[in-house]
Amino acid sequence: MLPLAGVTLFCGCNEKMKQDDRMNILFIMSDDHSYQTISAYDNRFINTPNIDRIGNEGVIFTNSFVANSISGPSRACALTGKHSHKNGYMNNIDCTFDSAQMTFPKLLQKAGYETAIIGKWHLISTPAGFDYWDILPGQGDYYNPKFIENGKEKQIEGYVTNITTDLALNWLESREDKEKPFCLMLHHKAPHRTWMPDLCDLGKFDSIDFPIPETFFDTYENRVAAQQQEMTISSHMDLVYDLKMADKENEIHSSYLEKWGRLLYNNLTEEQKKQWDAYYDPIIDDFKRQNLSEEALSLWKYRRYMSDYLSVIYSLDKNIGRVLDYLDKTGLSENTLVVYVSDQGFYMGEHGWFDKRFMYEESFRTPLLMRLPNGKRGTIDQLVQNIDYAPTFLELAGVEIPEEIQGKSLLPLLKGEEVEDWRTSLYYHFYEYPSEHAVKRHYGIRTERYKLIHFYNDIDTWELYDLQADPNEMNNIYDEKSSLCDSLKRELNVLRKHYEVEE
Ligand SMILES: [Ca+2]
Known part of the structure; x- marks a missing residue:
C-alpha cells in the first residue's frame, strides 16, 4: 500500500504533501484510573489486554506524574503544557479555564489538523x-448521559464508556477530508466516582479475594496533613452514593451524599433498574443482615469498592480495544500516535484511602x-x-513549541534517541x-530518590521521604537541620x- 506516494502525485505540491505526511494523534484520557489497575504496570487486580497493547507495541512510562492531582487542573496542564499557576486553572472550586489562552489543540488546528474532543x-x-466537540456536562453521568455537541445538548440512552467510544468512532468514520491529519481527544468519564459498572459487567470481580494493601490501616504517624484528610474508605466512602446501597426500604442512611446516590439509581430506565436490582438487591440484603462495624465494615467497603471499580475498568479496556481494532482495520495504526493516560492516579486502599490530591505516589503518578x-x-x-504532552504533540506535528510552554517534548524519548540533559526533579x-x-x-519536589512536601495555608508542616528505603511513604524523615533537607x-x-x- 502506497497511499502517501499517490497523494504526492495527485497534489503535485510539496506543501500539501508535508501536511499529509504528518502523524495523527489519538489522545485517550480516562478519569481517576490508577496505574495499580493496569496490568502493564501491576497485575495483582485485573488484566487489561487492550491498554497493555498500547504499551507492548510502544512504550510504558515508568515514571509518569502530574503537576496537580485533580481533574480540571490536570486537564488544563495537559492542554497548555504549563503548570497551574501559569494556566490559571488551579482548582475545581472557583476557577474557569480561560479558553482564550494558548493550547495545543488550537496550535494544531491552526497548522491544518482537524481537531476534536469527545467525552469529558x-x-x-x-x-x-x-x-468538533461533543462533551459531557460537568462530571457527566454513567447511565443515559447528556452530551453537548458543538453547543447543543442531547441525551443518549446507554452506558457512557460505550457511548463515548461510539461517538469517537463515528467521528473518525465520518470525517470528510481523510487526507487531513487529525488530533482526537477521546476523554472518558470512567472510572470516576461513583464507579457504576456497565450492566453486562456487574459482578465480574466478585469472586476475587483482593489483597488488602499493607498500608490500609495506616494511622498517619508524623504526617499532620494526612491525619486531617477526609478520604478514607472506612469513614468517608458513602454507602449509598459510592457503594450503591440505595435500598428500596429506605433504611440505609449515610451522609449528605445519600440523596445523590438515590438520584443516580432513579435516573436508570426501568429496564436498566431490573438488571441493576438483580445484582445489587441481594448484596444490599446481605449487607443489612451482616450488620457490620469497624474493621469488618471497612474491609467490606474496600471489597465492594474494588469490585465496582474493576468492573468499570473492564468496560473501559474493552472499549479501548474497539478503538485499536478500528485503527488497525482502517490502516490508521500506521500513522497515528496513540496515547493512553489518566488525569491522575488514584488510591486503591493504600493508606486506607480512595481519591487523589496528595503528592504521595499513588495520586502523584499517572499511567502513561x-x-x-x-x-x-x-x-x-x-x-x-x-x-x-502538549510539546510532544506539537513537535510531532512539526509545529514550533511556544516559549511559554514549560513541559518538555517526549518525542526524542519516543524515538529511542539518547537524551542527555533530561530533568532530574519534578x-x-x-x-x-x-x-x-x-x-x-501543598507543593513540593520529587527527585529520583527523595520527595519533599510543604503543606501550607492553615497549617505549616514539611514532610520528607526516602522513596528508596520507604516506597510507601510511611516514615517522614523531615529534619530541617539535615543537609539532605x-x-x-x-x-x-x-x-x-x-x-x-x-x-
Ligand atoms: Ca480525575
Missing part, C-alpha cells in the same frame, strides 16, 4: 480550538503508555509530567483547599524560580 472536558468554559509507529518499544524511565502544587476530602494545600529545599527553590512561581 470539565473545564467549565466552552472548548476552543476544536473543529504511548505507541508511536516505528518508535521505541519497551519502557521509558525518565521523570515525565503531564505538562509534557515540581508539584495542589491548591484545592478548603474542599471535599480536606487535603491541605537543605539541599532539597535549595533545589525546590531553583524549580520554583525556573517555573516562575510567585512567592
Whole structure:
C-alpha cells in the first residue's frame, strides 16, 4: 500500500504533501484510573489486554506524574503544557479555564489538523480550538448521559464508556477530508466516582479475594496533613452514593451524599433498574443482615469498592480495544500516535484511602503508555509530567513549541534517541483547599530518590521521604537541620524560580 506516494502525485505540491505526511494523534484520557489497575504496570487486580497493547507495541512510562492531582487542573496542564499557576486553572472550586489562552489543540488546528474532543472536558468554559466537540456536562453521568455537541445538548440512552467510544468512532468514520491529519481527544468519564459498572459487567470481580494493601490501616504517624484528610474508605466512602446501597426500604442512611446516590439509581430506565436490582438487591440484603462495624465494615467497603471499580475498568479496556481494532482495520495504526493516560492516579486502599490530591505516589503518578509507529518499544524511565504532552504533540506535528510552554517534548524519548540533559526533579502544587476530602494545600519536589512536601495555608508542616528505603511513604524523615533537607529545599527553590512561581 502506497497511499502517501499517490497523494504526492495527485497534489503535485510539496506543501500539501508535508501536511499529509504528518502523524495523527489519538489522545485517550480516562478519569481517576490508577496505574495499580493496569496490568502493564501491576497485575495483582485485573488484566487489561487492550491498554497493555498500547504499551507492548510502544512504550510504558515508568515514571509518569502530574503537576496537580485533580481533574480540571490536570486537564488544563495537559492542554497548555504549563503548570497551574501559569494556566490559571488551579482548582475545581472557583476557577474557569480561560479558553482564550494558548493550547495545543488550537496550535494544531491552526497548522491544518482537524481537531476534536469527545467525552469529558470539565473545564467549565466552552472548548476552543476544536473543529468538533461533543462533551459531557460537568462530571457527566454513567447511565443515559447528556452530551453537548458543538453547543447543543442531547441525551443518549446507554452506558457512557460505550457511548463515548461510539461517538469517537463515528467521528473518525465520518470525517470528510481523510487526507487531513487529525488530533482526537477521546476523554472518558470512567472510572470516576461513583464507579457504576456497565450492566453486562456487574459482578465480574466478585469472586476475587483482593489483597488488602499493607498500608490500609495506616494511622498517619508524623504526617499532620494526612491525619486531617477526609478520604478514607472506612469513614468517608458513602454507602449509598459510592457503594450503591440505595435500598428500596429506605433504611440505609449515610451522609449528605445519600440523596445523590438515590438520584443516580432513579435516573436508570426501568429496564436498566431490573438488571441493576438483580445484582445489587441481594448484596444490599446481605449487607443489612451482616450488620457490620469497624474493621469488618471497612474491609467490606474496600471489597465492594474494588469490585465496582474493576468492573468499570473492564468496560473501559474493552472499549479501548474497539478503538485499536478500528485503527488497525482502517490502516490508521500506521500513522497515528496513540496515547493512553489518566488525569491522575488514584488510591486503591493504600493508606486506607480512595481519591487523589496528595503528592504521595499513588495520586502523584499517572499511567502513561504511548505507541508511536516505528518508535521505541519497551519502557521509558525518565521523570515525565503531564505538562509534557502538549510539546510532544506539537513537535510531532512539526509545529514550533511556544516559549511559554514549560513541559518538555517526549518525542526524542519516543524515538529511542539518547537524551542527555533530561530533568532530574519534578515540581508539584495542589491548591484545592478548603474542599471535599480536606487535603491541605501543598507543593513540593520529587527527585529520583527523595520527595519533599510543604503543606501550607492553615497549617505549616514539611514532610520528607526516602522513596528508596520507604516506597510507601510511611516514615517522614523531615529534619530541617539535615543537609539532605537543605539541599532539597535549595533545589525546590531553583524549580520554583525556573517555573516562575510567585512567592
Ligand atoms: Ca480525575
